[in-house]
Amino acid sequence: MSDVASACAVEPLGDDAWLLRFGDAIDDRCNAQVHAVAAHIRAAAPAWLRDLVPAYASLGVFFDDAADAADVRDELLALVRTTTVGQSAPATLRTIEIPVAYGGEYGPDLASAAAELGLSPEQLIARHAAGDYTVAMIGFAPGFPYLSGLDPALALPRLATPRARVAAGSVAIGGTQTGIYPRESPGGWRLLGRTPCTLFDPDHDPPTLLQPGDRVRFVAIDAAAFAAASGARR
Incomplete structure (x- = not known):
């Protein structure tokens, strides 16, 4: 056996x-x-x-x-x-690059999360974007990927009081996991940035951009690139 x-x-x-x-x-x-x-x-x-x-x-x-x-x-x-x-x-394994605008209006928790971890915001961005992640499962909301592979040193507790509204595309850390909110929803994870990609589209086949088992890499982008790519499927 x-x-x-x-x-x-x-x-x-x-x-x-x-x-x-x-x-x-x-x-x-x-x-x-x-x-x-x-x-x-x-x-x-x-x-x-x-x-x-x-x-x-x-x-x-x-x-x-x-x-x-x-x-x-x-x-x-x-x-x-x-x-x-x-x-x-x-050949059957997919690696998807997800562009992310970190900090500022895109990641309101970046500075406080970095301070809590004893890092500068730039160091947190670099270490988060350097991760080699796998979509462990899709859950919580349609298209929400729970990503394994987060550097254990970047683990962060969830917010004591969840936000009533988290913007679609928000990239966040919750405990030992990182993930991406596919649409606006409540949430208590720590928001580091936001992707312009659309993670869930019911009119697309398949409707979810990411599938269980996919590999994911985050790529840091600036505000101009975010605006240019807004609404992109990938």
Whole structure:
């Protein structure tokens, strides 16, 4: 049995879905297992498959309700047993560059966050933009990417009182994670900057710019570049 299979538990998630659970914490190794299994299932393309929903430590597998749930479970377990983490070909991995205007009106928490971390704003920008991030999951709001790979030294507590309005495109740190607000919404993460990219467009296929498993790199831009790129899909 593979390490992936030995770590996997299966539980029902309704009449037409199984939940594959690989752990119960935010952990990069566990998340890599989730994405490896998801890629393996997609490649196998079983006739009953309707959707896959990766999370940090689990994978929701939705199947055609005409299929026999027990048979689907058995086939899923067989696919998990034959999954190898890191088996995806490099050509299948996407790296998306996200331009970010840091500080000022775009990142109202940059200065205070830098002071709390014992850094200058410029140092915080450089270290945040230097990260090699992975979209661990999409959640909270349509298109909101939870990004793993934040430098542990940049971890910041959420605001004691969340903001009632956070601008669409805001790039933020919350605890040990960084992420991007796809649309205006309430939020308590620390706002470092903002991207002009549109992360969620229901009229686009797919509607979300970023997908679970994508690699993300932030690129610092100035206000003029932000204005020129405003509303861009990528």
